[in-house]
Amino acid sequence: MELDLKMLEKVVSIVEDKKGGDISLLNLQKISMVTDYCMIVTGNTTTQVKAITNHLEQKLPELGIPVIHLEGLPTAKWVLMDCGGDLVIHVMTPDQREFYQLERLWKDAEAISYETSQNV
Known part of the structure; x- marks a missing residue:
């Protein structure tokens, strides 16, 4: 499945x-x-x-986005969701996010701007 900006915005909304x-x-x-x-x-x-x-695990398949692998539960300080090669989602507590700084790991990546209900 090829994800586009509209689909990614739906994931953000979830x-x-x-x-x-x-x-x-x-x-x-x-x-x-x-x-x-x-x-x-x-x-x-x-x-x-x-x-x-x-919530993501329940709603993503409704959008046609599979959840192939889930890692990090039950401690839930950092949960990784593998959505079949198209999307990886990291859900992290503030201390884990600060410590690992994944954005710095992917500093060469293009940040995507999106519109959500909070931006409207």
Whole structure:
């Protein structure tokens, strides 16, 4: 499945449904063979990380985006969702996000701008 900006905006909206914050969406198509897009999301607590993850796990297949592998539960400090090579989603607590700084790892990636209900 080829993801486009409209589909990615729907994924962002699903995250926002559970108040996921500080959402970064990176285009890795030219720099990674692992995935096309990477989304990094902050959940303020492990409970919120679990809620965001569970909501994504339920809603992504409805959009035609498979959840192939899920890693990081039940501790839920950092959950990785592999969506079949098209999208990888990292849902992290603030301390994990600060420590690992994934955006710096992918500093050569293009950041994608998106419109959401919060931006309208």
